[in-house]
Every structure is written in C-alpha cells, then in structure tokens.
Amino acid sequence: MISKKEVQHIAKLARLGFSKEEIKKFQGELSSILEYIKKLKEVDIEKVRPTSHSVSLFNVARDDEVKKQRPEDVNVLIESAPKIKNRHIKVKSIL
Amino acid sequence: MKELKNLTISEIHNSLIKKEFSAIELTKALFDEIEEKDKKILAFLTLTETMAFSQAKRIDDLILQKKEIPFLAGIPMSVKDNILVKDIKCTAASKILENYIAPYDATVVKKLKENGAIILGKTNLDEFAMGSSTENSGFFTTRNPYDLTRVAGGSSGGSAASVAAGISIYSLGSDTGGSIRLPASFCGVVGLKPTYGSVSRFGLIAFASSLDQIGPLTKNVKDAEIVFEAIKGRDEMDSTSIRIPKPSLFKFEIKNTKIGLVKEYFEKGLDSEAEKVIKKAIKKYEDLGAKIENISLPHTEYALATYYIIAPAEASANLARYDAIRYSQVKGEEIKPKDLLDYYLKKRAAGFGDEVKRRIMLGTYTLSAGYYDAYYLRAQKVRTKIKNDFEKAFKKVDLILAPVSPSVAFKIGEKIKDPLSMYLTDTYNVSTNLAGLPALTIPCGKAHNLPTSFQIIAKPFEENKLFELGKIFEES
Numbered sequence: 001m002i003s004k005k006e007v008q009h010i011a012k013l014a015r016l017g018f019s020k021e022e023i024k025k026f027q028g029e030l031s032s033i034l035e036y037i038k039k040l041k042e043v044d045i046e047k048v049r050p051t052s053h054s055v056s057l058f059n060v061a062r063d064d065e066v067k068k069q070r071p072e073d074v075n076v077l078i079e080s081a082p083k084i085k086n087r088h089i090k091v092k093s094i095l
Numbered sequence: 096m097k098e099l100k101n102l103t104i105s106e107i108h109n110s111l112i113k114k115e116f117s118a119i120e121l122t123k124a125l126f127d128e129i130e131e132k133d134k135k136i137l138a139f140l141t142l143t144e145t146m147a148f149s150q151a152k153r154i155d156d157l158i159l160q161k162k163e164i165p166f167l168a169g170i171p172m173s174v175k176d177n178i179l180v181k182d183i184k185c186t187a188a189s190k191i192l193e194n195y196i197a198p199y200d201a202t203v204v205k206k207l208k209e210n211g212a213i214i215l216g217k218t219n220l221d222e223f224a225m226g227s228s229t230e231n232s233g234f235f236t237t238r239n240p241y242d243l244t245r246v247a248g249g250s251s252g253g254s255a256a257s258v259a260a261g262i263s264i265y266s267l268g269s270d271t272g273g274s275i276r277l278p279a280s281f282c283g284v285v286g287l288k289p290t291y292g293s294v295s296r297f298g299l300i301a302f303a304s305s306l307d308q309i310g311p312l313t314k315n316v317k318d319a320e321i322v323f324e325a326i327k328g329r330d331e332m333d334s335t336s337i338r339i340p341k342p343s344l345f346k347f348e349i350k351n352t353k354i355g356l357v358k359e360y361f362e363k364g365l366d367s368e369a370e371k372v373i374k375k376a377i378k379k380y381e382d383l384g385a386k387i388e389n390i391s392l393p394h395t396e397y398a399l400a401t402y403y404i405i406a407p408a409e410a411s412a413n414l415a416r417y418d419a420i421r422y423s424q425v426k427g428e429e430i431k432p433k434d435l436l437d438y439y440l441k442k443r444a445a446g447f448g449d450e451v452k453r454r455i456m457l458g459t460y461t462l463s464a465g466y467y468d469a470y471y472l473r474a475q476k477v478r479t480k481i482k483n484d485f486e487k488a489f490k491k492v493d494l495i496l497a498p499v500s501p502s503v504a505f506k507i508g509e510k511i512k513d514p515l516s517m518y519l520t521d522t523y524n525v526s527t528n529l530a531g532l533p534a535l536t537i538p539c540g541k542a543h544n545l546p547t548s549f550q551i552i553a554k555p556f557e558e559n560k561l562f563e564l565g566k567i568f569e570e571s
Contacts, residue, residue, distance in 0.1 A: 007456075014411060014459040015418075016452055017440030026456055029514060033457060036515060037400040037470070043477050050475030051482055053305050053335070054531025055292040055555065060334035076198040082424035091420055092435040 001031045099124055100261030104170050104318045107264065111158060111169045118151035118158075118169035122213055125171045129215065129262045137237050138247075138257040140176045141184050142216040147171065150213045157211075166321055168211025173263040175254050176217035177224055178309065179298040180204050183214075187300045188232040189222045191446030195423040201298020202333065203267060203309050203326045210325050215263060218253030222448045223414065224274050224302045226250050227520040230511045231450040238507075239281060241545055245504040248278030254312045255282040259546075265313040265322055269299055271306045272402050273499075273524025276536040276550055279312050280499035283538040283546025285565070286312045287319045290555045291531035292337040294323075295330030303409035304335070306402075306528040316537065316565035323558060339556055347563035350384035354551075354564075355492030359395035360523055366502045368542035373498055373549045376539040376568065380496075383571060388492055392484040395526065397477050402525035403518060404461050404474035410451075411458025419446060453514060482530040485552075494564060495552040498523050499536050503545040527552055535561040537568055 007027045011018050018026065075087075083090035110116055126144060133139055154169040174180055177187040179197035181204075186192045200208065207214075221231035229237040229252030237252040239245040240260040247256040251268030255278030258266050268275040270288035279286025287310040294309045301307060311322035329338040356377065361370070381387050419425040419442035430445060432438035447455070461470035488495060500520055510517040527534045535558075536550045553560050 002460075006460075010456055010460050010463065012440075013463060014455045015415075015436075015439040015443050016447070016455065017437075017444040026453065029453060030456055030460065032515060033403065033453075034460075037403055037474075039400045040397055040404070040470075040473055040477055043394065043397055043473075043480065045473060045476040045480075048476040048479050050472055051478040051529075052475055054482065054529070055290075055335070055337060057292075057335065057337070062331065062334075073198065076196075080196060080198065080423065081421050082419070089420060092432060092438045094435050 002027060002034065099128060101314070102264060103314050104166065104264060104321050107170055108166050111154070111164070114158065118154040118213065119148065121169065122147050122151040122171050122215075125215060125262060132260050132262055135238060135243055136240055136256050136260050136262070137235050138218055138253040138260065138262065139173070139216045140186060140188065140219050140234060140253065143180070143183055143214055146183070147213050147215050150211070154211050154213070165210040167207060167325055169213060170264050171213040171215050172207070173215050173218045173254060173257050173266045174204060175220055175251050175266065175268045177220060177269060177300040178204060178267055179300075180214060180217065183217065185217065185300070186233070187223045188220045188234055189446065189448070189451065190233045191417045191419065191425055191443070192423050193233075193426065199298065202295035202330045204298065206326050218251070218257055218266060220253060221250035222451050223300065223410070224250040224269055224271055225410070225450050225454055227273065227277055227517055228505075228510065229253065230507065231448055233448050236507055239504045241283065242504065244506055245545070246281065246507055248281030248504060250274040250278070251312065252278045255279050255284055255286070258282070258284045258312050258314060265311055265318055267309060268312050269307055269309050270528065271302050272406060272528050273521035275310050275312060276499050276524055276534060277521060279536045280538070280548035281504035281546065283548070284312050284314060285316055285319050285538065286310065286536045287323055287558070287561070288527065288534045289323060289327065289558060290533040291528075292335055293327050293339055293533070293556065293558070295328070295333040295336045297330055297332035301413040303406040304413065305409060306406060308528075316535070316562055316569055319535065320562040345559070347560065349380065349564070349567050351386060352494065352564070353386045353388055353492040354380055355388050355390035355488055355495045357392050357395065357495060357497055358389050359392055360497050364501045364522070365498055366542060369498065369503060369547045372540040372542050372547050376549050377496060379568065379571065383567065390488045390491055390495070392481070392488060392526065394477065394480045394484050398481055398526040398529060399518060399522055401474045401477045401481065401529060403457070404470050405478065405529070407454040407458035408462050408471050409458070411455045411462065414451065414455055417443065417446065419443065450514070478529050481526055485526075485530045485532060489554050494560060497550050497552060499548045499550050503543050503547055523550070531555060533558045533561060535565050537565050539568070
C-alpha cells in the first residue's frame with residue numbers, strides 16, 4: 001500500500017490538485033493497480049534489451065528549417081488560448 | 096435506396112456513378128437517420144452538417160461532369176473525436192478540451208478529404224481514449240445499438256456504434272490497447288488496428304505514443320481494406336510512420352495456410368458461449384483447408400501489467416501539455432488560483448476525469464525517481480519478451496486467431512467502479528499493441544444474443560493477409 005504522503009507527492013509532480021477524499025480514493029486505487037503490476041517481478045529479464053518502440057527506427061531527422069507560416073494560421077493557434085493580450089498568451093505571475 | 100443500414104463503400108460508389116442517388120441525397124438520408132437514432136445511441140459528440148453538404152455537393156458536381164471519382168468520394172463517414180478535423184471542435188471527450196477548435200487536419204483526415212470523403216461528425220470516446228466502454232467520456236456514455244442498456248465498448252465506442260447503427264458508412268478510430276477492436280467486437284462491426292507505423296499519427300491527440308495507431312471501423316473486410324489503403328503511408332509529419340514495404344505479389348490460398356491458436360487465450364476466462372461461436376469460425380477455416388496449430392505465447396499473463404506501466408507512463412508525459420493556458424478555456428470561473436502552480440493544480444483537476452487522473456498518477460509514479468528501473472525499464476524489457484514470443488510463433492504459423500474480449504458487451508455501470516476489472520476487458524488485445532502487430536476483428540455470430548468476434552493477427556505489414564483471410568470467412 002502506498003502512503004497518503006506519496007500520493008500527495010505524486011499528485012504535485014503531476015500537477016493535479018486533489019481534495020483529502022480524493023487522495024484517499026487514489027491511494028486505494030493506485031495501490032491495487034500497483035499490486036497487480038508487481039507480477040512483472042516474476043519475469044526473468046536478465047540480459048534482455050528494453051523495447052521502447054515496436055518498429056526499429058534510428059534517429060529520424062529532418063533539416064532544421066524555419067518554414068514560413070501564414071499569419072492567419074499563427075493567429076488561430078494564439079487565439080485558441082483562453083486569455084490573450086496583444087498576441088501574447090496571458091498567464092498567472094510566476095514570481 | 097437499399098436499406099441504408101447495410102450499404103457498404105463499394106455499393107455506394109457504384110450507385111453514385113450510376114446516379115441511382117446523389118451524394119447530397121445520401122448525406123441527407125444519413126443526417127435524418129442520425130436525428131432519429133442518435134438520441135438513443137449517443138454516438139456523436141459533434142455534427143458537421145455544413146461541411147458535409149459542401150463536400151457532397153462537390154462530389155455531385157464531379158459526377159455530373161462525368162469526372163472519375165475515387166472510391167471513397169461521396170461516402171459519408173465519421174471521425175473519432177481525438178483526431179483533428181480543421182475548424183471543427185476536437186475534445187478527446189475531455190472537459191479540458193471542451194472548446195478546442197482544431198487548427199489543422201490530421202494527416203488521415205487530409206488524405207480522406209483528398210479522396211472526397213464526407214465527414215458527418217465527430218464520435219464519442221473514453222476521455223483521451225482511456226477506457227473500454229466510453230463510460231469515461233467527459234460528456235455522456237454511448238449505447239450499444241444491439242442493447243441500449245449495454246456499453247458499445249471503447250474507447251472508439253461512438254465510432255463502432257455509429258457504423259453498427261447505420262449512421263456512418265464507416266468511421267476512423269484509434270487503438271492503443273484494443274480501442275478499435277473491442278468496440279468493433281461489442282457492436283458487431285469490422286475493425287482494423289494497423290501495424291504500428293503504417294498510418295500517420297499526426298493530428299491524433301496522443302495517448303501512448305509508442306502504442307497508438309489509427310484505423311478504420313467498417314461493415315465488412317473489403318471496406319476496411321479500402322480505407323486502410325487510403326490512409327496508410329509514410330508522413331514526414333510523423334517520424335514514427337514508415338514507408339511500407341511493397342507487398343510481394345502473392346496469391347493467398349487458404350489451403351495449407353497455417354493458423355495458430357494461442358493456448359493461453361483459450362485456457363481460462365473466456366465466456367463459454369463466445370468460445371463456442373469462435374470455435375465454429377475456426378472449424379470453418381479448417382474445413383476450407385487451413386491448418387490449425389496450437390501455439391504458445393508464454394508471456395501472455397504479463398502483457399496487461401506491462402501495458403499498464405507503459406501506457407500510463409507515456410500518457411502522463413503526453414498529457415502534461417494540458418495546462419488550461421494554451422488550448423481551451425476550462426470551465427469553473429469560481430476557481431480563484433493564487434499563483435501559477437495553484438492554477439495548474441486546480442484547472443487540471445477540474446478538466447480531467449477520474450480515469451485520466453488515475454493514469455497520469457500511475458505514470459508519474461512509475462517514472463518518478465527511484466521507481467523508473469523497477470517499473471518502466473522492467474516493463475520495457477518484458478515488452479521485448481512479449482514481442483519475441485510473437486516472432487517465435489510466426490516461425491511456426493502464418494497468422495494467429497484469437498478472441499477479442501473475454502465476454503460480450505457488458506451492462507452500463509457494471510465495471511466502471513472497479514478499474515482493474517475494466518482493464519481485464521482488453522486482456523487479449525494489449526499484446527498486439529506492445530508488439531506493434533496488425534490485427535483485424537471480424538464479427539462471427541452471437542453469444543447471449545449479442546455480437547461476438549474473433550481477431551486475426553499477422554506479422555508487421557502483412558495487413559493484406561488479414562484482409563484475404565477475413566474475406567474468405569465472410570464469403571463462405
């Protein structure tokens with residue numbers, strides 16, 4: 001069983017704000033899922049290479065070019081932000 | 096017009112050319128059906144009538160001018176709402192993207208538009224494609240057209256239900272751990288999960304990037320093949336998409352084709368009625384001359400655990416971008432955040448549903464300092480073993496035949512309270528995603544009066560064999 005403190009720590013890393021009840025709920029649910037995935041400890045993984053990707057690809061690269069975008073396309077991206085000011089996206093102060 | 100519900104792509108194509116009906120008439124008929132049926136089925140999140148009719152008009156004009164039209168031209172279809180269609184809302188069934196308007200077309204949508212497709216609307220899913228029933232949708236639950244008290248499956252539940260109910264001729268879904276195949280099976284339609292890398296993921300809202308793949312849900316195997324041919328191929332916008340090796344000119348013969356049955360899949364857990372129906376399908380292949388062989392995938396029992404480490408880990412990274420700052424207004428103006436951190440905490444908590452939060456938490460946990468080796472790295476190594484199991488099996492057999500789900504469509508509410516029991520629904524599906532293999536589900540009858548299916552799995556890039564084996568089943 002993972003502790004409430006751990007759940008709180010993970011929630012902060014994940015940027016999810018939880019109420020006390022939710023912390024308790026997730027503590028139970030995560031613990032039972034983690035218990036289930038412990039199963040993998042039974043597998044002998046000595047000398048096995050990890051698979052991050054099912055198809056073997058190696059360093060797919062393209063030229064690093066700036067492509068001209070139409071201003072209206074750029075505007076669409078900016079305007080999808082909920083708060084904007086003079087073509088800048090507004091955020092809460094950080095400092 | 097032949098009954099709308101049963102019309103396939105080829106039939107419509109022929110009718111359009113012979114001017115038996117126009118694309119506009121067909122589109123109108125489909126929207127009428129949607130109006131009547133979708134109140135109960137709830138397959139659609141957004142309807143795109145204006146766009147659909149202008150697309151239909153363009154096709155009708157081409158036909159009038161006696162121009163040749165592509166196979167998919169004038170065929171009304173739907174798109175899962177995690178795939179971007181320019182200028183149309185794309186929510187991934189999440190409150191955090193409730194007002195997000197897609198600024199561009201996904202590559203698959205671009206290709207279908209170039210082929211003259213008519214887009215009717217966007218279909219419901221489990222939020223961010225996380226789930227097996229669409230009950231995790233941030234908006235509503237899609238119903239199974241065969242029994243409205245049951246789920247349509249998920250996560251591409253809206254797509255599957257819309258094809259089954261005859262309110263889309265075909266639909267695009269996405270499959271990360273069974274999300275095309277499971278709903279296709281529950282709704283009795285054909286579903287294809289292509290080889291990883293064969294279809295561009297550009298414009299698909301990412302869930303687990305090493306597993307996600309877009310594919311069609313259709314009424315028959317031929318239609319799945321037509322759509323797959325139109326959407327596949329390397330795309331410079333998706334570095335994981337690959338140039339598909341040209342299939343060798345092959346003549347498929349069922350005689351002496353070796354079909355493998357995975358012994359671990361039939362050992363336990365499979366509903367006995369469903370098993371009987373699948374066994375009949377196997378018998379049919381055998382009678383046609385196929386050689387049925389038993390094979391073993393020894394790491395089967397570890398596949399689901401491996402999946403539930405890898406998929407949430409990738410999801411937690413992919414979903415970090417939803418900060419309620421760049422994409423969409425998140426409702427809850429009463430939330431008064433103190434500072435930026437507090438803004439993230441509150442807005443993300445308000446925008447994501449429980450299952451998504453669960454997976455973000457799980458992924459953050461298994462990737463966090465001190466746990467990476469024990470969980471994520473270990474899972475990637477077990478993934479290698481699962482992949483190797485398939486490689487070994489394919490030395491013995493040409494294709495593998497497997498169940499899609501342990502049971503038929505379950506009741507709404509039956510599994511939603513217990514995440515693990517929901518995860519087990521995809522126990523036969525996740526291995527193919529981990530190994531990157533193509534798989535095709537084919538309806539094969541009914542169990543407990545509900546549709547049931549089997550799936551065929553092939554080596555990477557051998558979709559053509561899946562189609563041939565599938566068509567043989569449908570035709571005989």
